[in-house]
Amino acid sequence: MIGLKSLLKKAWPATDACKHAEQAEHLAIADSLLAEVDYQIKELESMHREQDAERRRQETGVDYSWLVSVMPKTYDIPQLERLELEELCYKVNKVECGKIIALFRDAMIREHPVNEIARIMRSCVLQVIEHRPHEESMMEWMAKRTMSLSNLRIRISPRVEPTAGSDGIEDVEMQNTQHREHRAMSVPDFSVTRLPV
Template structure:
């Protein structure tokens, strides 16, 4: 009976688990929630400041008479769609940098209606800072260039012995081609020191 209970529990726990969201969707949701939060927060601070100013000028607090909160700023639908489309271009690892840049720009205390444009400019700035990605042709050309550098030089040149600044002396020929060998005499060969060469 116990194995059936454990099997049933594992089946039920798997069936109630929500499906995982795509990383792009998580990034878009995070950016937009951050934007909406700061819009509401700036509106709240502006409303409190307005009430404090009224209280100072009139000396009386009428805030308890206000039954409904003033209607806040909402991002226009077209601007929101453009922002969502731009957010889909963001890589998950860039999300933190965008939020940090956006929060830094809030120190100037902008109007709530300016926040969507500020967020948009922060996203564009981070996207433009990306290192340029190589196209397939760039990648192939880089790899072939590196392969040509590895290939050894087919020409073989003997290294010069002695001091290169010393006056050049006529070097003795150490090898002969077959026609040149046939035309030379034994005396010429012994004169050049060919007998002393190691065999």
């Protein structure tokens, strides 16, 4: 006999698939944001190396860069700071990813020290998350709906009384006893006239 749990797992596997797809999406977003940080760090370091080599070349007049066989050590984000940044990037939606990268690249136009790049990304992520529209909870939604419904209560009087006009005529239909042949000025005349053939 098949167990109930295995039967339910076969019947509704979509919930696990949705969770895995959402997790994979958030991981991809976090990876892309961290890859952007790593790329900017490498670009900044290579720019500093080129500037140092050019400065040495101008001071000595000789280029010894072809003798260098070992690449200089690159900057690594401290582990705790990287984990905090990963956790923060995991909260980002796919719609916000482009905004964060654009903000980060705009901030990177000015030259910054290499150790501040991760903090700049962190501030960009926080800025986008803080400006995220507020999602109302179920209690807030219910409170707002009951308030709007309570304002809509109409008090209907059981007595019906005609209103009296300024000239003493009580009924609107009784105001004009003769039939009107022309339309009011606010309504256009759409009467059809036949043209002679």
